[in-house]
Amino acid sequence: MRKLALVLTPSLLATGPALAASGPFVSLSNTNFVVLLAFLLFIGVLLYFKVPSLLGGMLDKRAAGIQSELDEARTLREEAQSLLASYERKQKEVQAQADRIVATAREEASIAAEQAKQDLDSSIARRLQAAEDQIASAEAAAVKDVRDQAISIAVATAREVIAGQMTADDSNRLIEESIKDVEAKLH
Incomplete structure (x- = not known):
């Protein structure tokens, strides 16, 4: 963040001589200067209250939450796939059993008909x-x-x-x- 402030400050000061032609840049009547001061003060307050580290911590916490949700989703997906495979096996077994029952019923029906x-x-x-x-x-x-x-x-x-x-x-x-x-x- 400090690097950002150092990068922004010279670029804002560089625009100052162009505006200085209309009057002194370091003056409270110059709106550009007042905005620059307010921005620097805002950045200073943010740094004083350690907002960047708070934001970083919040982002890290959110990333960890997202990672845990992804892990949980991956676990749930694996469980769902194992359940699906289990149900497919059971369905095949039930289908085979139904086929055997139908074959037996047909055989018994032919014996009964005879x-x-x-x-x-x-x-x-x-x-x-x-x-x-x-x-x-x-x-x-x-x-x-x-x-x-x-x-x-x-x-x-x-x-x-x-x-x-x-x-x-x-x-x-x-x-x-x-x-x-x-x-x-x-x-």
């Missing part, structure tokens, strides 16, 4: 067998009904034929023979 197909085939086979059994049973019942009907018709026809050909004497003779057969079988 099992369902086999169950459907066996169900269809059982139903076809049951239907064939029902058809055979219905066919047997129909044949039995037809036979019963034919027997009934044949018996009725035979009764009519026998009744038409039989006389009262033949009827009495058959009844007596039947009674004798029953007595012989019972005794």
